[in-house]
Amino acid sequence: MKKWLQFLVLITSISATSALLASGGFSDNSKQAMPAVANAKWKTECSGCHMLYHPGLLPERSWNKMMAGLDKHFGENASLDDASRDEIARFLALNSADKQDNRRSNRINQSIAAGATPLRISETRYFTSKHDEIAASTFKRKSIGSAANCVACHQAAEKGDFSESQIRIPR
Amino acid sequence: MRNAYLLLALFFSQQAVAESASSLLKKYELLAKQENAAFVGFAADKGERFFHAERLHSDGKKVSCATCHTADPRKPGKTRANKVIEAMAISVNPQRFSDEAKVEKWFGRNCKDVLERACTAQEKGDFIAYLLSIK
Numbered sequence: 001m002k003k004w005l006q007f008l009v010l011i012t013s014i015s016a017t018s019a020l021l022a023s024g025g026f027s028d029n030s031k032q033a034m035p036a037v038a039n040a041k042w043k044t045e046c047s048g049c050h051m052l053y054h055p056g057l058l059p060e061r062s063w064n065k066m067m068a069g070l071d072k073h074f075g076e077n078a079s080l081d082d083a084s085r086d087e088i089a090r091f092l093a094l095n096s097a098d099k100q101d102n103r104r105s106n107r108i109n110q111s112i113a114a115g116a117t118p119l120r121i122s123e124t125r126y127f128t129s130k131h132d133e134i135a136a137s138t139f140k141r142k143s144i145g146s147a148a149n150c151v152a153c154h155q156a157a158e159k160g161d162f163s164e165s166q167i168r169i170p171r
Numbered sequence: 172m173r174n175a176y177l178l179l180a181l182f183f184s185q186q187a188v189a190e191s192a193s194s195l196l197k198k199y200e201l202l203a204k205q206e207n208a209a210f211v212g213f214a215a216d217k218g219e220r221f222f223h224a225e226r227l228h229s230d231g232k233k234v235s236c237a238t239c240h241t242a243d244p245r246k247p248g249k250t251r252a253n254k255v256i257e258a259m260a261i262s263v264n265p266q267r268f269s270d271e272a273k274v275e276k277w278f279g280r281n282c283k284d285v286l287e288r289a290c291t292a293q294e295k296g297d298f299i300a301y302l303l304s305i306k
Contacts, residue, residue: 048254049250050250050254077280145253149252
């Protein structure tokens with residue numbers, strides 16, 4: 001092959017690759033990620049003790065059960081006045097994993113047996129299968145605390161973004 | 172000139188903060204008098220003891236207000252789920268005790284979590300008096 005022809009092929013393949021990368025053509029992120037959601041009550045009331053968990057992480061029946069027992073919430077009293085509780089419960093139900101069409105929420109939902117109503121995302125089969133290479137001692141590190149503290153390792157967890165580019169396990 | 176306005180605004184907002192903690196104390200004082208006719212006032216040293224007092228919870232664990240808010244209220248604390256709690260001392264964190272509904276919500280939860288009962292107005296007032304006294 002002539003030198004100039006080789007050069008031409010190289011240039012076109014580089015520009016084609018970068019165009020593909022820029023357009024995100026290698027993977028379809030749009031249906032993978034959970035959508036942005038917002039509710040002011042939810043944001044203040046559900047982030048006092050831990051990170052804000054995206055409603056797309058659990059099905060509606062789980063949120064309903066959780067919101068009906070806030071006075072005994074994982075060993076703590078997280079009770080709210082009735083109006084705030086009802087507003088947040090409605091918001092969570094509307095945006096729950098079984099009301100959404102993104103790959104992550106669908107997978108979580110599929111990993112839960114029809115008769116089960118888990119209150120912990122960290123106990124769903126989807127979660128355990130994604131974290132089976134992480135030692136129990138890693139979750140117990142001082143900088144992490146427990147598997148429930150997603151945001152310690154997933155920097156964008158509160159936005160519902162768990163993509164691999166956003167993971168860093170603290171020492 | 173603009174700086175002067177800023178300073179003025181800052182001055183009044185600082186005033187407002189100190190005022191809201193003390194006006195809250197006034198409300199608890201009225202309640203405390205209803206609870207106990209022999210009420211004599213709030214005391215920072217009683218609040219300090221209350222803050223640190225460890226109690227054996229019926230779940231078998233030892234708890235106090237300091238468990239989450241740390242032994243030094245000027246320092247940030249930590250929840251059981253490992254989230255940072257901003258400092259409680261009003262000199263360090265002027266936002267504290269500026270929102271009555273928020274204060275009542277957390278007294279309601281935390282007193283039940285630690286004492287397994289509601290706090291009295293006396294205890295709430297002593298607690299705030301202690302956190303106001305820390306420089």
